[in-house]
Amino acid sequence: MTTAEDHAARPGEPYDALDLAAWDRQVVWWDRTFVAIVLLTAVALPLTGQRGTSLWVAYGAMAVILAAYAAWGARAARSRDQRLATAYVVVLIAGTSVTVAQNGIATLLLFGAFTQLWMLLEPERRAVVASVVLAAATTVGIAYQEGFDLPTLLEAAPQMAIALAFAIMLGLWVATTMRRSDERARLLHDLREAQAELAESHHAAGVTAERERIAREIHDTLAQGFTSVVTQAQAATAALDRGEQDRARERLVVVEQTARDNLAEARALVAAFAPVPLQGSTLAEALRRLAERFTAETGTPVVLDVAGAADGSGGGATGHAAADVVLLRAAQEALANVRRHAGAHAVTVRLTRDGEREGGGAGDVRLEVSDDGRGLPPGHADGLGLAGMRERVSAVGGRLAVGPGEGGGTRVEVQVPAAGGSP
Template sequence: MTTADDGDGPAADPYETADLDDAAWDRQVVWWDRTFVAIVLLTVAALPLSGQRGTSLWVAYVAMAAILGAYAAWGARAARSRDQRTAAAYVVVLIAGTSVTVAQNGVATLLLFGAFTQLWMLLEPERRAVVASVVLAAATTVGIAYQGGFDLPTLLEAAPQMAIALAFAIMLGLWVATTMRRSEERARLLHELRRAQAELAESHHAAGVAAERERLAREIHDTLAQGFTSVVTQAQAATAALDRGEQDRARERLLVVEQTARDNLAEARALVAAFAPVPLQGSTLAEALRRLAERFTAETGTPVMLDVAGATEAPAVAVGGATGHAAADVVLLRAAQEALANVRRHAGARAVTIRLTRVDTGTAADVRLEVTDDGRGLPPGQVDGLGLAGMRERVSAVGGTLAVEPGEDGGTRVEVHVPAAGGAA
């Protein structure tokens, strides 16, 4: 049995929940159909076996045929559609047919097993089923009294028996209704939980896709975009050298173009394969910074002084250890790349210095990367540009800090601190 929708139930996603409830209910109704038909057929067989003959037997058969016909026309449909008007029409025939059959022979009280059950199955809410059960019990009591002569002693004898049957039917019906209501509520809650889980998984997937896109954008900006900028710059320098007839100078620029293009190709393959940055594969951060400095000097002609004294053995700056170590190395390398890119684009510097040091405070240790130049510094608003914003996000992701400020002797100083894996020395 199901309860009527009185507006107090959950309103979320009613169509999907109703579809699930209806599918489960239809499977149960099939068994109710078979059980009820079996009870009627048993009663049909029991009447002649009890000695019933003549007109009264045929009256009972006609009454039971009316019940079956009404069930086929209205009851079965009402059980599936839960339409209360159709159910009420069938219940009238059921009560009348049951009382007429019982009036012909007391054995027909077998029909009450199916009749009480159908009242609770078809009628909603429970109070309607209670009223119908009382009416059925009263009508059956009258039928039993009619069979015994319809006198007061017979009526008083049948009444307590039907009162007990009525009390049992009501208690059982209420228990079944409560159980099924709770079962439906659990099914609804389970459906809502699954839907919420699906929505959460979709949300996490969307967030993961967005985060991956942002990561790839930063990776491309810090590697491929800077490499292509270098290729364009060196190609322009080579063209200018050819125009001046400086073939050796042009050849040098073209060699830099070729090497930069190869490095960019390797970076692209590493991004596709989700590997560590190419400069860090099989080497320490200090070695990767040295190659970065040499490449920058070759491309721009601006000398880069690299100072990594005391940092080469620091746990957080040696690739090949834990994943956290490699993450810090990547952050520091990308920060150095972005700082040099800004020097190339904006500084007009004559010299650049890169320092990588380990700072121990007794309770903790940091690795500090400092990139300074003697140029004209960043133009106003550049601190919020894409490159520095991405650098700041990278540094924050590993628990570090980033500072971009004017240098002591002019130019710009970029300083990055990240926690050293392994704590204090």
């Protein structure tokens, strides 16, 4: 049987200072119990009429056992030093047999002796051998007390064999129980380590996901807003150079409004609120403001087609905020791409709701942004904006399609399930 101290000396074993302290507390009880057994035996000897030299021999043998336990046994129980354990066991067996030879009541010592053999000796086969030797020595001691003749020896042997069998079975059971407890402790330690690693992994994944989310939010809001501010400021500067003060004033008004919107977006991002354009308004209204702003900034007209009621009770609203946010961000990204790459003269933003699904359930909501610009270049690959858009759409169970428009240019279509629909 092993203890916490053994495992503490082996790297990776599931024991720490608390386990060592717990084992030390258990050993203290082993100490007290063994001393109590020896003292009770010492008290019982004179009560049986034991007198004279044999009583003092028995007391001397028990004193030697206690001294050996104090010097070697107790230390071996805590350190698992097999040399100390073996030295003590030799004295224990000899002292017990001598004491029993003086008086049969001294067999009370076997309760502590057998237990100590199994507690101190490793591996289990050494405890079995020591138990056999202790039983044999005790049998000889009993026979010596009765005259050491063959009939007495044959009478004592079966009784001691029963005690030996019981001690071995009990010892093996205790050893198995302690070994299983050791395995459970090891498994519990491994489980705790796995939980800690999993928690750390989840934390790292959460940090990464949050960074990606913030990056998408900044790209879809603040970065585009700052791009608009720079563009409008350049346009205002050019207008001033040409002496067109009214035109420059118009650009500066757009700069101011865009900066205010960006500031509101930044505050909402920090506070983890819903996107500012959707606070207190429907998706259709937010798209209308977005289209008007895009036209004011670029001069490119945007045709907004919202099927159903503009207040969101008809065919334009998804019925849940997450999908509305995805559609709004998709529209922002699509218009930003038109501004940067398309060179378009006209843009159409269309928001529609499909019919009910087969078997019941709400249909999908589609957002389509198309332009008449130069279209997608050969070998087109998603940039940061489109990649972020795909992740957003996928998160709500939707689909994103980017390709050429029917009459040229580019067409971006986002389809998300409405409330009551299945992703």
